[in-house]
Amino acid sequence: MDLDAALGLLTEVPDFPVPGVLFRDLAPLFAHAEGFRVVTDALAATVDPEVDLLAAVEARGFLLAAAVAHARGLGVVLVRKPGKLPSVAGRVEYALEYGTATLELPVNVVPPHARVAVVDDVLATGGTVGAACRLLEQAGAVVSGVSVVLELAALGGRDALDGRRVQSLRTA
Ligand SMILES: O=P(O)(O)OC[C@H]1O[C@H](OP(=O)(O)OP(=O)(O)O)[C@H](O)[C@@H]1O
Numbered sequence: 142m143d144l145d146a147a148l149g150l151l152t153e154v155p156d157f158p159v160p161g162v163l164f165r166d167l168a169p170l171f172a173h174a175e176g177f178r179v180v181t182d183a184l185a186a187t188v189d190p191e192v193d194l195l196a197a198v199e200a201r202g203f204l205l206a207a208a209v210a211h212a213r214g215l216g217v218v219l220v221r222k223p224g225k226l227p228s229v230a231g232r233v234e235y236a237l238e239y240g241t242a243t244l245e246l247p248v249n250v251v252p253p254h255a256r257v258a259v260v261d262d263v264l265a266t267g268g269t270v271g272a273a274c275r276l277l278e279q280a281g282a283v284v285s286g287v288s289v290v291l292e293l294a295a296l297g298g299r300d301a302l303d304g305r306r307v308q309s310l311r312t313a
């Protein structure tokens with residue numbers, strides 16, 4: 142299966158989770174052994190060889206980052222939604238395409254000056270990945286780049302990331 146066919150496993154769901162949003166559902170891709178491998182290998186190839194660590198945002202980002210981490214021999218910083226972490230190193234609030242949210246960074250997982258690549262499934266407004274980048278940078282890390290499966294260009298996520306390097310497998 143090639144990358145185009147693998148990305149063809151994504152489906153579009155109108156008016157989810159709120160009216161007016163065209164939701165891009167990666168569940169069929171995650172459930173397809175070959176499609177998932179093709180996409181995670183392609184995503185792994187976008188990650189700067191010099192990085193020390195990956196970071197990902199709960200929940201879909203965790204799945205992709207774990208596969209990329211395995212492929213590249215890296216660890217993953219788990220950036221979490223509120224109330225999950227016993228000790229919080231940093232917290233940011235941000236706006237989503239559909240609502241607002243908060244992310245938290247665990248203590249003692251990001252070494253100062255670590256070079257970190259952020260992995261996620263969808264870049265929409267950039268609120269989520271931007272918040273993760275700010276958390277990592279507040280902790281003293283350097284964000285070397287952002288790798289996503291799908292970029293929704295009309296929502297301006299790339300511009301919201303203030304010049305950080307963004308690589309997407311597909312732009313819609
Ligand atoms: O660029 P943005 O506008 O911030 O949107 C992209 C984010 O939205 C989705 O996460 P969601 O919060 O829906 O969580 P999930 O992974 O738990 O489904 C997606 O997984 C991205 O992280």
Ligand SMILES: Nc1ncnc2[nH]cnc12
Pocket residue numbers: 162163164165166238263265266293
């Ligand atoms: N349209 C969308 N589809 C899937 N995930 C999203 N996250 C933010 N916007 C999204």
